[in-house]
Amino acid sequence: MSRIIVITSGKGGVGKTTTTANIGSALARSGKSVAVIDADFGLRNLDLLLGLENRVVYTAIDVINGECRLEQALVKDKRQPRLVLLPAAQSRGKESITREQMKEIVTRLSAKFDYVIIDSPAGIEMGFQNAIAPASEALIVTTPEVAAVRDADRVIGLLEANSINNIKLIVNRVKPEMIKADEMMSVDDILEILAIPLIGIIPDNQKVILSSNRGEPLVLDEKLSTPGVTLKNIARRLNGEDVPFVDLMASQENFLNRLRRWFTEPSR
């Protein structure tokens, strides 16, 4: 039995698609077979982040319309043989697919893959409803901003109303130096409001943008960066491993301390 996970957030631009691409790649690298589905019809991005744009021939809409078989629409990842992408149609709107059609596609995929990961569009309308319909688990992505947390809270309420009770939280774009200066909500502040289990904390880092533009997920780097490590850890936790959280505040502390020592104790 495969696990069907939807990655959602409510607010746009918090890193759903980046997270999907990385977790999917990390799971595939760990030996699992993974299908990632872009449910953002009309605004597809997942193929870009995986660097697969030029390999997309058919989309989910073509499968629904019977213009191709499901297997034909699946794009095999160029690096990970166990990872496939089901792209969304770029030209069509979100109303071009129904909940039942979404469920049927996912059911067919779940027979062949260990994980089916659905990248949900922003908002709570039709596209979101379609994306969560087949899921049995959800990962909520939020950033330490009041608006993002408020939307995440709303989405958790909607997921619970749809009987998805296995919900875990990813806090993205954390800036330890801002938290330390009390200028940003801390992870604890967010958890106090949302009250769901935490599965990952990802620091803000320019490398994330760089990897998105290149279409090379961070988790596949030879030498993993801090965001790469934290993303890979989320995949390991999904696999049931007990991985301690990377202490971002501590690294901040150490770095500052090191700097301070450089300046204050030059004679040693």
Added chain:
Amino acid sequence: MNQNGDTAQESPVSLQRNQQEVLLTFPPPPSEETIDDWGELWQNLKHRLNGSERFWESGAFVCIQARDRLFDSSKLSAIAQALAEVGLTLHCVETTRRQTAVAAATAGYSVRQPSPTTPLTRSSPTQQFKQQEPLYLKNTIRSGTEVRHEGTIILVGDVNPGGAVMAYGDIIIWGRLRGLAHAGLKGDRACRILSLQLQATQLRIADVVARTPSTHPAQLQPEIAYIAADGIRITQGLDFLKTYHFVSEKQFWQERSF
């Protein structure tokens, strides 16, 4: 979702004891047939089922009061499944709408069809009662969720920013209040709002509205909000009834003079 407290007159979905069965009452349908409020209704139903005190034995029979709402067979089976998840059995459907009655009968539920003129007195307070029994809830009121009740609300859990609690009577929250609370919705100025941590975005009692101060004390303690001579005041929860009393002539709470 409405947060003004004026438009929707009744609580979204209510769950009550009624002799041998559990009564699940839906609000009247929107006046315009074209508006589909199923999504909102469904969220309210799930919220109420999951957060409600389990006052029923497993397998207890439920009667749905659907009024003149249109429920097709797929909606009825969705409701039946949601009820089954909390140990309730859908048994009968009471409706004034023919299509709903037909769908219910086809699905094998017993159907009651009160004549449309009979007022549904059970769901709303009658002449004799100003308020219904208190509503006891055990869950978090998240952003976008609104709980309304024609009586006092007791909530074990938090009210998150963006969530709202509206009651005809008092509001008692064993948790953090960070959203909106409106006590005395029908104008009872003696109503109070009690919370372990009172950090509401807005407080309303009867016809009075107040913002809470933007700076919060470092040490939060159980507090109580009430109507004083000059509007809504917040004070320490302990000893409130010993030091304050409600002056019904003036319609506000006043410190006792010893």
